[in-house]
Amino acid sequence: MTAMQGVFLFTAGLILWAAFMMVTRQNLVHAAFYLILALFGVSIIFVLLDAGFLAVVQVLVYIGAISIIMIFAVMLTRGDVIEEAPVNKNYGWALVLAALFAFGLIILIGQWPAVASLAGEIDTSRDLAAELGVALVSPEGFVIPFEVASVLLLAALVGALMVARPQKKGK
Amino acid sequence: MSFWSNPILVANEWLTGLLADLLPEAWATLISTIIGVVVVSSFGLILVIFLIWLERKVAARFQDRIGPNRAGPYGLLQTIADIVKLLTKEDSIPEKADKLTFNLAPIVSMIAVLLIWAVIPFAPGWIGTDLNVGVLYIAAVGSFGILSILMAGWASNNKYALLGAFRAVAQLISYEVPMLLTLLVPVLLARSMGMMTVVETQSTWFIALAPVAGIIFLVSSIAEVGRTPFDLIEAESEIVAGYHTEYTGMKFGLFFAAEFLHAFTVGVLFAILYLGGWRGPGAEQYPILGVVYLMAKSSIGYFIVMWVRSTLPRIRIDHMLDLNWKVLTPVSLALLITTAVLDKLFAETALRVPALLAGNLVVLVLSWALLRMMSRKARRERQVFKKRPEARAVQP
Structure with a gap:
């Protein structure tokens, strides 16, 4: 076992444990902390795959944004929720559905031929972040999905502004 | 050697x-x-x-x-x-506190600052790890700082601590926007996100190419550290001491030390991104000189931070948010666009420096004029004459 495999196994175990703890915690804020741990583990996996840009974006987007979600978790739930949190009675059905979905995914991915074969070495001498940037804005690359996504985000921004805008007096 | x-x-x-x-x-x-x-x-x-x-x-x-x-x-x-x-000092933990999170928060706050030092280029060849996305990395690890404040505020189980944490998240996430936008200006000018490349390409210091962006970066970084005049997160006249109300002894000391180190790190980042980092006479041959230059340049930024801290009083929370969303964010957006266009037009020509400088000044003058106009309009609206109620003797 090489050092890389050791780090991978440790991180994978950490992610799975954190994800399990996250869905079983009754305290929402604790669940959010475990979610952060799981997402941080994913960014370590990205680093192991030599995908530094994705690792940094993972931390920036998820861990940065989760602080806001946690504020909502604190503000929208009762303070004494820890002792007797409400339990959704349909969790049995959810469990069955989730198990079916997971098995389906495992079977589907298992049939995919790329799973069994080893990935080729990544050429680390190239500046992959720069190539990603060029691909996002070049007409041969992904310029249309990129622009559509930015229009969507702009629409969301404008919509949020309109909702939050104070009504003028006399209307 | x-x-x-x-x-x-x-x-x-x-x-x-x-x-x-x-x-x-x-x-x-x-x-x-x-x-x-x-x-x-x-x-x-x-x-x-x-x-x-x-x-x-x-x-x-x-x-x-x-x-x-x-x-x-x-x-x-x-x-x-x-x-x-x-x-x-006695190490006291509130009885109803969330013990693990409470004890973890000061450590995370210190780690968040130390992580930035991993990508600081001290001198040619002296860098922890020369990530090709170094500038983005700095923004990313900043979110651990926000997280630590939220952890401290929530785990203390104290109203004032939680209020402080809420304020902190509102302030830090808001000021991340102009900070990120002004971080992008040196990236545009250097054509790279690697910290080493940003320093190596500064044959002209970027403060000469983007002075306004540099100042906005410094201001939003001060807010990001949470120092006076942006220390609403620990405003003692309103919320005791904010998120670290319940912390004693060395745990408080860790928060304190993290804040001081972060303030100096802001100076270091300012020096690297805008003042040419380790560049100086003889730094290429004798890397030890590069460290001296970097520290000297960082002291400039750090001195400004201290100067502002001992001069200005704390600003009001609505003014804090107004300054960010109505002034710094639009101006830095305008600067980003101006820099991108001008740098592309005048790339590799002798006019690059004057054109970028002129572009910065135009943006500065335009936003100043716009602000003056809006403030005059707001003052006129406030001055609408209203008859005041008068005191009269009540007839029996």
């Missing part, structure tokens, strides 16, 4: 040679990496001891006092005495 011109490289070669004889190569690399991490973070932690003394001395001068002058020459040992005091 002699030891005194490049001590880190020589020490590293000696150590790797020593380890290579004793251990397999993978382990030798691992151990020398860990030693590197310990050296860089110890440098930061020891720097804090000096910074606290420096800040107290400088703040005292601004207030026409002498400052610490009893322990050691010029009071240099004052911070050591303070640390001993903090260590001997």
Whole structure:
């Protein structure tokens, strides 16, 4: 076992444990902390795959944004929720559905031929972040999905502004 | 290469040679990496001891006092005495606190600052890890700082601590926007997100190409550290001490030290992104000079931070948000677009520096004029004459 495999196994175990703890915690804020741990583990996996840009974006987007979600978790739930949190009675059905979905995914991915074969070495001498940037804005690359996504985000921004805008007096 | 011109490289070669004889190569690399991490973070932690003394001395001068002058020459040992005091204090944890999160928060807050030092280029070849996305990395690890404040505020189980944490998240996330936008300006000018490349391409310091962006970066970074005038997160007249109300002894000390180190790190980042980092006469031949230059340039930014801290009073929370969303964010967006267009138009020509400088000044003048117009309009709206109720004698 090489050092890389050791780090991978440790991180994978950490992610799975954190994800399990996250869905079983009754305290929402604790669940959010475990979610952060799981997402941080994913960014370590990205680093192991030599995908530094994705690792940094993972931390920036998820861990940065989760602080806001946690504020909502604190503000929208009762303070004494820890002792007797409400339990959704349909969790049995959810469990069955989730198990079916997971098995389906495992079977589907298992049939995919790329799973069994080893990935080729990544050429680390190239500046992959720069190539990603060029691909996002070049007409041969992904310029249309990129622009559509930015229009969507702009629409969301404008919509949020309109909702939050104070009504003028006399209307 | 002699030891005194490049001590880190020589020490590293000696150590790797020593380890290579004793251990397999993978382990030798691992151990020398860990030693590197310990050296860089110890440098930061020891720097804090000096910074606290420096800040107290400088703040005292601004207030026409002498400052610490009893322990050691010029009071240099004052911070050591303070640390001993903090260590001997009782370590109290509130009964209803969330123990694990409560104890983890100060550690995370210190880690968040130390992580930035991993991508700081001290001198040619002296960098923890030259990530090709270094600038983005700085923004990313900043979110751990926000997280630590939220952890502290929530785990303390104290109303004031939680209020402080809410304020902190509102402020830090808001000011991340102009900070990120002004971080992008040096990236545009250097054509790279790697910290080393940003320094190497600054044959003209970027402060000359983007002065307004540099100032906005410094202002939003001060807000990001949460120092006066942006210290609403620990406003003692309103919310006791904010998120660290319940912390005692060295746990409070860790928050305190993290804030001081972060303030100096802001100066370092300002020096790297806008003042040319380690660049200076002879820095290429003698890397040790690069460290001296970087520290000297960082002191400029740090001095401005201290200067602002001892001069301005705390601003109101609505003013804080207004300044960010109505002034800094639009101006930095305009600057980003101007820089992108002008830098593309005048790339590789002699006009690059004057054109970018002129573009910055135009944006500055336009936004100033716009602000004056809006403030005059707002004043006119406020001055609509209303008849005041008068006091009259009541007829029986």
